[in-house]
Amino acid sequence: MDDASHSIQSEPDGSAATAADQSVAGNVSPRRRQYRRFPRWAMVAIAIVLVAAGGVFADYWTARPEGITPSFIGRDSCAQCHQEQTEAFHGSDHDKAMDVATDETVLGDFNDVTFEHDGLHNRLFRDGDRFMVHTEGEDGEMQDFEVKYVFGVYPLQQYMVEFDRHESSEACEVARLQVLRISWDSRDNRWFYLRPPDVTEKLSADDPLHWTGIAQRWQTMCADCHSTNLKHNFNSDTVTYHTTFSEIDVSCEACHGPASLHVELANEKSLFWDRRYGYGLVNQLKGDDPEPQLQTCAPCHSRRAVMDDRGTGGPNFCDHYRLETLGEMTYHGDGQIKDEDYVYGSFIQSKMYHKDIRCTDCHDPHSLKLKHPGNQTCTSCHQHPAGKYDVVSHHHHAPGSEGAKCVNCHMPETTYMDVDPRRDHSIRIPRPDLSVRLGTPNACSRCHVNDRLDEIAPEHRDEFAAKEYAQWLSAAEADAEQTIGKNEQSLQDLISQTDQWCDQACEQWYGDNRKQEEHFAEALVPLRRGDRDGIRRAIEFLSYTDHRAPAIAKATLIEELARQGVRGLPNVVNSILDDPSAHPLVRSSAASVLPSTGSSQTRKQLVKLLDDPTRLVRSTAAQALVHSPVLPQLSREERSKLEVALEEVHQELMVSADRSGAHLGWGIICERLGRIPEAVKAYQTAIRVEPRTTGPHANLASLYERIAGSVPPEEGERYQQAATKLRDQNLELLARDAKLAPEIAPVQFQYGLALYLDGQLDAALAQLQLASELAPENAQFKVVYEELKAKLQAERQ
Numbered sequence: 001m002d003d004a005s006h007s008i009q010s011e012p013d014g015s016a017a018t019a020a021d022q023s024v025a026g027n028v029s030p031r032r033r034q035y036r037r038f039p040r041w042a043m044v045a046i047a048i049v050l051v052a053a054g055g056v057f058a059d060y061w062t063a064r065p066e067g068i069t070p071s072f073i074g075r076d077s078c079a080q081c082h083q084e085q086t087e088a089f090h091g092s093d094h095d096k097a098m099d100v101a102t103d104e105t106v107l108g109d110f111n112d113v114t115f116e117h118d119g120l121h122n123r124l125f126r127d128g129d130r131f132m133v134h135t136e137g138e139d140g141e142m143q144d145f146e147v148k149y150v151f152g153v154y155p156l157q158q159y160m161v162e163f164d165r166h167e168s169s170e171a172c173e174v175a176r177l178q179v180l181r182i183s184w185d186s187r188d189n190r191w192f193y194l195r196p197p198d199v200t201e202k203l204s205a206d207d208p209l210h211w212t213g214i215a216q217r218w219q220t221m222c223a224d225c226h227s228t229n230l231k232h233n234f235n236s237d238t239v240t241y242h243t244t245f246s247e248i249d250v251s252c253e254a255c256h257g258p259a260s261l262h263v264e265l266a267n268e269k270s271l272f273w274d275r276r277y278g279y280g281l282v283n284q285l286k287g288d289d290p291e292p293q294l295q296t297c298a299p300c301h302s303r304r305a306v307m308d309d310r311g312t313g314g315p316n317f318c319d320h321y322r323l324e325t326l327g328e329m330t331y332h333g334d335g336q337i338k339d340e341d342y343v344y345g346s347f348i349q350s351k352m353y354h355k356d357i358r359c360t361d362c363h364d365p366h367s368l369k370l371k372h373p374g375n376q377t378c379t380s381c382h383q384h385p386a387g388k389y390d391v392v393s394h395h396h397h398a399p400g401s402e403g404a405k406c407v408n409c410h411m412p413e414t415t416y417m418d419v420d421p422r423r424d425h426s427i428r429i430p431r432p433d434l435s436v437r438l439g440t441p442n443a444c445s446r447c448h449v450n451d452r453l454d455e456i457a458p459e460h461r462d463e464f465a466a467k468e469y470a471q472w473l474s475a476a477e478a479d480a481e482q483t484i485g486k487n488e489q490s491l492q493d494l495i496s497q498t499d500q501w502c503d504q505a506c507e508q509w510y511g512d513n514r515k516q517e518e519h520f521a522e523a524l525v526p527l528r529r530g531d532r533d534g535i536r537r538a539i540e541f542l543s544y545t546d547h548r549a550p551a552i553a554k555a556t557l558i559e560e561l562a563r564q565g566v567r568g569l570p571n572v573v574n575s576i577l578d579d580p581s582a583h584p585l586v587r588s589s590a591a592s593v594l595p596s597t598g599s600s601q602t603r604k605q606l607v608k609l610l611d612d613p614t615r616l617v618r619s620t621a622a623q624a625l626v627h628s629p630v631l632p633q634l635s636r637e638e639r640s641k642l643e644v645a646l647e648e649v650h651q652e653l654m655v656s657a658d659r660s661g662a663h664l665g666w667g668i669i670c671e672r673l674g675r676i677p678e679a680v681k682a683y684q685t686a687i688r689v690e691p692r693t694t695g696p697h698a699n700l701a702s703l704y705e706r707i708a709g710s711v712p713p714e715e716g717e718r719y720q721q722a723a724t725k726l727r728d729q730n731l732e733l734l735a736r737d738a739k740l741a742p743e744i745a746p747v748q749f750q751y752g753l754a755l756y757l758d759g760q761l762d763a764a765l766a767q768l769q770l771a772s773e774l775a776p777e778n779a780q781f782k783v784v785y786e787e788l789k790a791k792l793q794a795e796r797q
Helices: 019-026 030-037 040-061 075-079 083-089 252-256 260-266 291-297 406-410 432-438 443-455 458-465 469-478 491-513 521-528 532-542 551-563 569-577 584-597 602-609 615-626 636-654 660-672 676-689 696-708 713-740 745-757 761-774 779-795
Strands: 098-100 113-117 120-127 130-136 142-147 149-151 156-163 176-179 182-185 190-193 304-306 321-323 413-416 420-423
Touching (some): 113 190, 413 469, 443 491, 469 491, 521 532, 521 551, 569 602, 660 696, 713 745
Antiparallel strands (some): 149 156, 156 182
């Protein structure tokens, strides 16, 4: 007998197995033995798990097909799941951005009251359910107008009247809306007249700034940012609007994008959101990257032009919008707000922006209220170590006083629209030292300029006691030599003395710990003054890659260097264009100025940029090519690429098809390309859209004169007569503009040129002299004036 048959083996559980058991087991196959180790119930469980895992994976892997375009479905669909956010949204400024005029929405007093301005006795009254205004119409006559819509809620509410509504218009369509300048102050409950900036006299009925004029038209000035999914639907042939929106105010989808797909996915019985579309929302606003959120807010909170009206926010601002740089009319030389900039252009200058702070760190995104009261908005982050900032040793003002509030020093406010204070979101340390050296504003002088009231002559004291700091600055800029002091000091002297006092105080308070970091104003301000050192500093700042040189400042420095005709600029510009990491705003400015630098790389660089991934850069490069001397040198292939890019340019211009400038711009491009019939049509459309605007009349006249020389005499005579008529019309319009804007040098210059072409040489000389005196830094104005002066002197000798 085999020894193995008598051996005793130990089972896994410790029991003994007999030889007989071993013998039986020896006849069982390996698979059978494996099965005995895994009971039937375990196999079933594994199968269930595998099937379930397969189902879960299939659920995850199943995705909507590519190419779905979500649609707008309205806030009611959002409210079903997002009740807390909806409740916060109700009553917010977004919720009340615009509405139909009803007893619930109208705040102003329409109980048959009279309001007077500029000699006009306006009456605000009710006609049944209608809210009525008796005021001056576009024909200059007093008439009754029905208020159809209200605009805004606090600190002011404005009112809108509908014109040109056709009987065939759909109920959902809005015709031309004009915003009354008679407005309601909802803080003090009073009517007031909202004057245009720097306009003190009565507006004529045909003035573009009159409430019935283009500058007060809802569609051109306001609509995009006060309604959701707005479509202008302007017909340039009939000059009429058929405007629509999905919601009358700024609703959920204005920020989050069209939500139809999101709602579909939310209502599905799936464990996952869509693998391809995520939450099904165009704008994902909560990720680690702050840019999608910032650039969702930016379209409405910035001074910008629209390139593509299909933009829905998100991290592609420069594919849809052209941000205004730090122009002298909107910003001071250090980037502080001068005119309204709607926040974004300021914020991207700030150190906070460069540290990835976003809007919702301070503001609740639905109620729009600050997340914390008072200084806690700042100290919720800036309180390390504890008590470092909200203490007298930091701000040196009495606790609870205005000077102890963080925002008054770091985010000073300026009042716009008479009653609306807006804070500067560049969030900067006060720099009276820059004010002393460069003449820029500072938050310290904003309060302490009033300390100089006792030094103002009594006859001026009450006037300036009622002015805020921005108005002191504006008055000093308009007349720096005005003597208002008791000791013959000028207004500028008093402001400068305040700056020096504030600078000395800061030096005493902070000593060696005082923060006086390099600032781009040290380049931009001297550069604009013609100081050669400003050139060196500007080029130096263009090489910086940190918060000291924000993209908007770099773009501005490039434009200013080009305007000054700086030698060596081609190397700087080409270096920027060769850097793919440079911000699109900076590369766009570089592309726009490249032809003016005389660079030998102009053609190569601009053609290359026609394929840039950012639309802003492509569009700027295409327009720069059209207007550059290298246009005739383009090869057939390069010309074809340019034509493709110009299709985007045309779309960009036609977003503003209700403005004359859009068609004028396209006409100039077509004329440069030799597409003469298309240019004529564009100029004619520009005149039809805005018949009282200067510019297209002169361009069309010049084009007709060119055509007249290339056609048979009889036909040429007709073109010449049409050109003469257009020039007469243009001269009349320029005379009107020159009278309305006596301090604006370019307007006076254009009027002078028109007088010259009309043969009124003495009047032209006087006008050109005025332009050169208003803008002595403009070399072109001075050269043209001197040439005409020399010509007239030579003729009269």
